[in-house]
Each structure stands twice: as C-alpha cells, then as structure tokens.
Amino acid sequence: MRRVWAAVAAAVLLASCGGGTTSRSSVLGDLADDYIVLAYQRFHRNAVALEDALSALCASPSSGSLSDARNALSAVRNSWSRTQAVWVGPVMERRSWALVRWPVANDEIEQLIADRSIELDYERLSSRIGADQRGVGAVDYLLGAGEAALDALGDSRRCRYLEGVAMVIAEEAALLEADWGQSWEGGDAYREVFADDGRGDLDRVVNDMLFLLERITDLELGNALGAMGREAVPTAIDEGPAGAGVDDLHQRLIGLQTVLIGRADEPAGLSPLLGADLTARLAAQFDAAFDAVGVVSPPLRRAVADSPQTVIKARDAIKAVQITVATEVVSRLGVAIGFSDADGDSSG
Amino acid sequence: MPFGLSTAQRLAAAARQPVAADSVAVFRIGFGLVAVYSSVRFLAKGWVDRLYLAPEHHLTYLGFGWVQPWPAPWMHLHMVVLALLGGCIALGYRHRLAAALFVAGFAYAEMIDAALYLNHYWFVTLAGLLLVLLPVHHRWSLDARQRRVQAARSVPAGVVWALRAQLGVVYLFAGLAKLNGDWLLRAQPMRLWLADRTHIPIIGPLLDEPLPAYGASWAGAFFDLTIVGWLLWRRSRPWAYAALAGFHLVTGALFQIGVFPWVMIVGTLVFFAPDWPVRARAILRPRWPGGSVVGSGRRAGASPGDARSAGLAGPVVAALLVLALVQMALPLRHYAYPGNVRWTEEGYYWSWRVMVTEKAGYAEYRITDPATGHTWLAHPGLVLTNWQAEQADVRPDLVHATAHLLAQHYREQDKVDVEVRADVWVSMNGRPPRRMVDPAVDLAALPRSVSPSKWILADGALP
Numbered sequence A: 001m002r003r004v005w006a007a008v009a010a011a012v013l014l015a016s017c018g019g020g021t022t023s024r025s026s027v028l029g030d031l032a033d034d035y036i037v038l039a040y041q042r043f044h045r046n047a048v049a050l051e052d053a054l055s056a057l058c059a060s061p062s063s064g065s066l067s068d069a070r071n072a073l074s075a076v077r078n079s080w081s082r083t084q085a086v087w088v089g090p091v092m093e094r095r096s097w098a099l100v101r102w103p104v105a106n107d108e109i110e111q112l113i114a115d116r117s118i119e120l121d122y123e124r125l126s127s128r129i130g131a132d133q134r135g136v137g138a139v140d141y142l143l144g145a146g147e148a149a150l151d152a153l154g155d156s157r158r159c160r161y162l163e164g165v166a167m168v169i170a171e172e173a174a175l176l177e178a179d180w181g182q183s184w185e186g187g188d189a190y191r192e193v194f195a196d197d198g199r200g201d202l203d204r205v206v207n208d209m210l211f212l213l214e215r216i217t218d219l220e221l222g223n224a225l226g227a228m229g230r231e232a233v234p235t236a237i238d239e240g241p242a243g244a245g246v247d248d249l250h251q252r253l254i255g256l257q258t259v260l261i262g263r264a265d266e267p268a269g270l271s272p273l274l275g276a277d278l279t280a281r282l283a284a285q286f287d288a289a290f291d292a293v294g295v296v297s298p299p300l301r302r303a304v305a306d307s308p309q310t311v312i313k314a315r316d317a318i319k320a321v322q323i324t325v326a327t328e329v330v331s332r333l334g335v336a337i338g339f340s341d342a343d344g345d346s347s348g
Numbered sequence B: 001m002p003f004g005l006s007t008a009q010r011l012a013a014a015a016r017q018p019v020a021a022d023s024v025a026v027f028r029i030g031f032g033l034v035a036v037y038s039s040v041r042f043l044a045k046g047w048v049d050r051l052y053l054a055p056e057h058h059l060t061y062l063g064f065g066w067v068q069p070w071p072a073p074w075m076h077l078h079m080v081v082l083a084l085l086g087g088c089i090a091l092g093y094r095h096r097l098a099a100a101l102f103v104a105g106f107a108y109a110e111m112i113d114a115a116l117y118l119n120h121y122w123f124v125t126l127a128g129l130l131l132v133l134l135p136v137h138h139r140w141s142l143d144a145r146q147r148r149v150q151a152a153r154s155v156p157a158g159v160v161w162a163l164r165a166q167l168g169v170v171y172l173f174a175g176l177a178k179l180n181g182d183w184l185l186r187a188q189p190m191r192l193w194l195a196d197r198t199h200i201p202i203i204g205p206l207l208d209e210p211l212p213a214y215g216a217s218w219a220g221a222f223f224d225l226t227i228v229g230w231l232l233w234r235r236s237r238p239w240a241y242a243a244l245a246g247f248h249l250v251t252g253a254l255f256q257i258g259v260f261p262w263v264m265i266v267g268t269l270v271f272f273a274p275d276w277p278v279r280a281r282a283i284l285r286p287r288w289p290g291g292s293v294v295g296s297g298r299r300a301g302a303s304p305g306d307a308r309s310a311g312l313a314g315p316v317v318a319a320l321l322v323l324a325l326v327q328m329a330l331p332l333r334h335y336a337y338p339g340n341v342r343w344t345e346e347g348y349y350w351s352w353r354v355m356v357t358e359k360a361g362y363a364e365y366r367i368t369d370p371a372t373g374h375t376w377l378a379h380p381g382l383v384l385t386n387w388q389a390e391q392a393d394v395r396p397d398l399v400h401a402t403a404h405l406l407a408q409h410y411r412e413q414d415k416v417d418v419e420v421r422a423d424v425w426v427s428m429n430g431r432p433p434r435r436m437v438d439p440a441v442d443l444a445a446l447p448r449s450v451s452p453s454k455w456i457l458a459d460g461a462l463p
Helices: A002-018 A024-059 A063-086 A106-114 A122-127 A135-143 A148-152 A156-181 A190-197 A199-225 A245-260 A276-295 A300-306 A308-332 B002-016 B022-044 B047-053 B074-091 B095-111 B119-133 B157-177 B181-185 B190-195 B204-208 B210-232 B237-254 B260-271 B276-284 B289-293 B304-309 B314-336 B386-392 B396-414
Strands: B018-020 B154-156 B359-368 B375-378 B419-428
Touching: A024 A063, A024 A156, A024 A190, A024 A199, A024 A245, A063 A135, A063 A148, A063 A199, A063 A245, A106 A135, A106 A156, A122 A156, A135 A148, A135 A156, A156 A190, A199 A245, A199 A300, A199 A308, A245 A276, A245 A300, A245 A308, A276 A308, A300 A308, A308 B359, A308 B419, B002 B157, B018 B157, B022 B047, B022 B074, B022 B095, B022 B119, B022 B157, B022 B260, B022 B276, B047 B074, B074 B095, B095 B119, B119 B157, B119 B260, B119 B314, B154 B157, B157 B210, B157 B260, B157 B314, B181 B210, B190 B204, B190 B210, B204 B210, B210 B237, B210 B260, B237 B260, B359 B396, B386 B396, B396 B419
Parallel strands: none
Antiparallel strands: B018 B154, B359 B375, B359 B419
C-alpha cells in the first residue's frame, strides 16, 4: 500500500513540476517571446524609421524622400496591423490605437494646421487633439497621393505636424515594446504576466482574434459591400490616399495566422493546444483566404465598387476562418465553456 | 393479475408504514436554506438586473411568451420574497403556503428566459412541489410548535420514498444520458473541460492527458448510474455518501455549477435511515433528550397515529403518481423526435442531460425584405444580450426564437414583414463545425411548435 501511495505522490509531483510541453502557460510564453515581443520591437523600429524618413522629407523634399517616407509609413502600418491579432494587455490599457491608428477627419487636420495660434508640439499632438487628427492615417493623408505633397510641405506647420504625429507614434511604440519586454506598471514585463496568467489571457487572445475577424468580415467588408444593412457604406473601409486596404487585410491575416497556427518563418502560435487536425484545417482555410485576398486589386474601396465579387470571395474565405475560430477553436481551448453565466450546470 | 395486485398492495402497505419524520424534516430545512442562499446570491451578484431586467427581449419557452419579468424594483423584490419564503420553508412556518408560493415564484423566474435553463432549477421546482404535497412540516417546524398542524414524529415511509425517488431520477437519467460514444469512447466533452483546468495547482498538468478524462468520464457515468443503489444499501451507504459528497465537491471546484453540488449533497441525506438526525445528534451529544428514541429508524419514535396525522391523502398520492409519470416521460420524449437530442436539443429541457455536451457556435441571421429582394445580415445583438446570444448560437429552438424576435424588430421599426434565415455553425464536443440549421428556411414564417423541426440539419457524425 505504501508503494501505491509513493507512486501516486511521485506522479503528482512529476506532473506538477514537469508541466508538459503543451501547457497553456508555456504556449503563451512562447507566443509572447517569439512573436508578440518581436512584433512590438518591429513596430517600434519602423516607427523610428518613419520619424527619420519624415525628418529627411521635411529637410529636403523630393520625389525620393517622399517615396521613402511612404515606404516607411507602409512598414509602420503593416507592423501595427500584425499586432492586432493579440491586442491584449498594454495596448488595451493604454488605448494605443487612439494614438497610432484611428480613422482620420481630414478637415479637422487642415483646421489644426491652418490655425497658427495653436502650437503643434508633442504635448498638443499626443494628448490635446482627437484620435481622428493623428496616427498613421494623418501621416497618410498629409503625404497624399502623387507629388502634390511636395509643394504643400513648403508650409513648415505641415512638416511640424507630420514630424509631431510620427513622434507620438514612435513614443507609443517604445512604450509598448518596454511594457512587453521590460516592465509593466512598475512590475514584471507584461510578457511574464501574459504567460503566468494563462487562463485569462488565452481567453482574451481568442476573443480579440474573434473581434478582429468580425471587424474585418462584418464591420469593414460587410458594411462596404452592403451586406450588413439596406445601404452599402464604402467608408467602412479605412483607407487613405495610399490605398493600402488590401495590404492591411493581408497583414492582419498574417497576424491572425501567426498567432493561431504559426507560419513557416514564425513560431507555432497556439497550434500546440489546437492539435494537428485542427491546425491543418485552419492552415488550409488561411491559404484560401490569402489566395482570395490576393485576387482583390487595390485600392480596396475601388475593388468593392468595381469588382465586388472578388471582395465577396475574400470575405467568404475569411468568414470560414472566423467560423472555425468561433466554434472549434473556442471549444478546443475552453474559451467559452457553455455553462450559463448565471449558475450553469447545462452545457448545451 | 393476482401477483401484480398483491405486489401493489404490499407496496402500498409498506408505503404506509410509519418511519421517523426526522430526515424529511431535515430535507425541508436544507431545501429552505439552499433556497435562501440561492436567492440572496442571485441578488448579490446582480443577476436580477443582468439576466432579467437588462435584456430588451427574452427567449421565451414555447407557449410561455406571456411570462415576462416584473419591472424594477419588483423583480428584485420578487427575489427577496423567494428568500423569505425559503426561510419560511426552513422554519416550517406556514409551510404549505410558503412552499406553494415559492414553487410558483421560482418557476415563474425560471420560465422567463429559456437561455437561463438549468437542470438544477428544474430539480428545485420539482422538489419544491413535493414539499407542497408531502407532510414534511410536522416535525421541527413552527407550524407544529404553534399547533397549526399536529406535531408528528413519524411520516408514512412513502414520504421518504418520494423524496429519494426525486433524487434518484436525476442521477438515473443523468447516467443514461452519458451512455453515448462521445462520453465513453472519446471522453468528450470531459477532455475539453479538463484541459481548460490545467492551471489548477498540483493536479492541473495531469488534466491535459487523455487518461484522467477517460477515467473521469467512465467514473462519472458509473457514479450516476449506480449511486442510488449504493445509497439504498445500508452497508455501502456511508461510503456512497462520502463518495457522493466528494464527487459533487470536486465537480463544483472544477466546473462552474453554482449551488448544484450543495443541493445534491444536502438532498441526498434523505437516503440515510429516516431517524439519522437523531442518531447523529445522539452520537455527538449522548445526553440530548432526543437520543433516547434512537432505534431502527423504521418505527423508533414513530407511531401509526403520528403517521396518520402526517399522512398522505388520496389526491396527494394521485398527484405523486402523475408527477412520477411526467418525470419518466419528459426525459424519454426525445425518442419521439428524429436525430440526436444532443445535437437537435429537441426533448432537451427537463430531461436531466446534465453536462453531457460542449457546444460552441457561430450564428448569423440573414434578413430579406421580400418587397425589394434586398438581403442583409443582422447581428443577434440587435435583439439579444451577449449571454443570450451565446446560448442562442448553439440551441436550435433559441435560433428559432431569435429569428422571430428579429422579425418582430423589423416589423416594429420598419413596418415590414421580413424573412429571417439563419446560418448557424456549431462545434459539438470538439468536432469540426457543422451547419445546424437549414439556411434556406425562412424561420420567421414558421410558427414555433413541439413538432419535429425539419429545418434542423442532421449531424450524422454523432455516435
């Protein structure tokens, strides 16, 4: 009998110490180390590069420096879009999106620039103007399309606005990188909090992915296509002069794929928790989604108007991913255990 | 049928035999206390507002659309009254009236929204009904002390049997519901549930392995199917009760099942000898006056006179028989429907299918204006709260009810009779998602009925 108890104790001890390679905590830790922290580092690097590119553009406006600035903006937008699949923790607490990306109001930006009584310093641009007057959308608007921006940049306030907005983005990127990699609210890095919490953050990650998918399929594409109401709403797609809507879609899908199942050049995401069969099915669905998005000709708003069938197919393909996440992934990860919130004993 | 008649006569005679009224009195007290706790908890957690008052619409049960919550603050008051009635039941104060009002009030709250359906709410309703019918307030009650009823130290054995049967029904049908391929051969949904508990200290890492899930599934089925037998057998009873308490405490710790474990832990004390409270008291305090009447539990301290005063009248016996028949029929009615009840949920309510499926769903509703032919998607959030939509995503009857609510919404808002189709995908017990509802069917045009719903798509993959 003593042997039996010893064996049981040893098994429990082993189990409690070993943890296993697919524990949720270790998977979340890997996801943080191998993807999220790196994604914010990349975003920060790109934001600093945008600052530099805009300074260079303002110092010597030319076709070349304008092109460099637009490329730098594209890199910032893309790296930001890739983080969206895991908008948990600092980015939500800090409401970073209000500083980095929000649909902009062009008229209000012009009013701010025109009102010479307003000092366009960092303090003003970071905390005393609306979210719709800054971020990558504002930079996109001010850089515009074609070469027209070069003439406009003769106005020093325009350049100050551009550089100030870029600085706000870069500062926010630096803070997010530090939150995840160094210290969060004076304590451990959020990476540690994220991995240790396990249960809650896994729920938040999956729910964030679901929210992002619903945002893409219903709020953006669905509304733009007129599938969500009696009227089509083309402005549901937030796409500036750069016409980067399709690229943005692509980047967000990459972020989702990386977090869910990983990519060839990225870590495994949550796939150790999902199992091989579900991972394979999701991989096929992502492939189909990438193919369908690849057929859509940018800019996205024009594609909605001119070739809606390609957008509908892209939306359907993304919807397939959405359904799998909302059902099987949720179920497999226990994100929405079906007990009633009240007092459940029934699960279906 | 002389043998059958004789058996029935013998049974009837045995049911009339007096036994100590102690255990049924404790059942009444325990029930009342759980009722108080449950009602206070409901208020304290803000569920009255969130579950009854916040939703603009409720997903009503078929034929019970007229059951709507009181406006604030009357719904809060309703819960306060339920708590007070629970206290009256526990104290045995005007017991029958209190129990009848409690059952009516509890059932009313239960019937407001089908998305709130819980098996243990149904159990509380039924047990409450038994407390109305049975003479459980002649012992340790204010009614007896204040002479509103004749004090009695015994009740007919049938009273104890009825309470035991009520508990036995829960375990039996819960056990039968577990006899399916998912539960026994795939250890699902146990694997999903346990894998979600790996953060628990010490045992957590074990829970991600298949073996504990298979063990828990088989043990759970064995437990449900046999526990009543073990509780009835005197020799195994203490061990069975300890196992039962352990089982419910563990499941209560692992899963979010509210007061259910306490309901069953307290309720199943009735399987002990009818005089167990006096025996227990005698063991704990040998000089307690009640200790002198300790006996077999069958006749000790009990007399036929007592049993007559706390007896079962003919109409009560008839009501009990009807109640028994209804309870046998309800869990079996799903055989009248095509398809698997775990998928279709036709015959799911009130059938003790406790924790046998895990579903996650995705539903979108396609609205068509027949005048223009225009079709658009409507989010269920238009008419439901999140917690209602979560349930409606996986339960066909609630999908149907949601379609009707959406049609009503557009009728009131836009003055048009729209068509409502639902595209619903459900993953059950970890399977790949499958379409649950025929997306071509205009659900708004179909009246809700108890007839089999042909628009529910079959899932042939279910074992």
